[in-house]
Amino acid sequence: MIEMKEKISMGIGRPKGSKNRKYSYDFKLMVVKDHQDNHLSWKELAMKYGVYRSVIQRWVKLYNEGILETGRIQNRGNPYAALHTSKSLTREEKLELENLKLTIENERLKKGYLVKGGGLNKEYVTISGANTRSSKN
Secondary structure, three states: OOOHHHHHHHOOOOOOOOOOOOOOHHHHHHHHHHHHHHOOOHHHHHHHHOOOHHHHHHHHHHHHOOOHHHOOOOOOOOOOHHHHHOOOOOHHHHHHHHHHHHHHHHHHHHHOEEEEOOHHHOEEEEOOOOEEEEOOO
């Protein structure tokens, strides 16, 4: 079996279906401080701690931005998804959602196609009437 140090140097990732490792804040801080204090390369740090260099690079970046201390980083996702699914929207949120929908429709018209239907029955139709693609199977 290949050791972690060999995997890192060869660029082999974790096996498919295995769980992501979770590292404590103290461990992350120790690695970041080691990088800053001893000026070790990403590869040297990866070999020393058994963590992929891209992960260490992300920790250093988050530390420099002051985000690492806050704990788990949340992905922002689509900011308009909450507007679309929320049942009680303020007037401003309704206008923002309507503006977004009209902007998307305008961009589609510029590209020369319309969307007919919705959900599973959505069809993309060119303005001249020819069907270009469909989400139906």
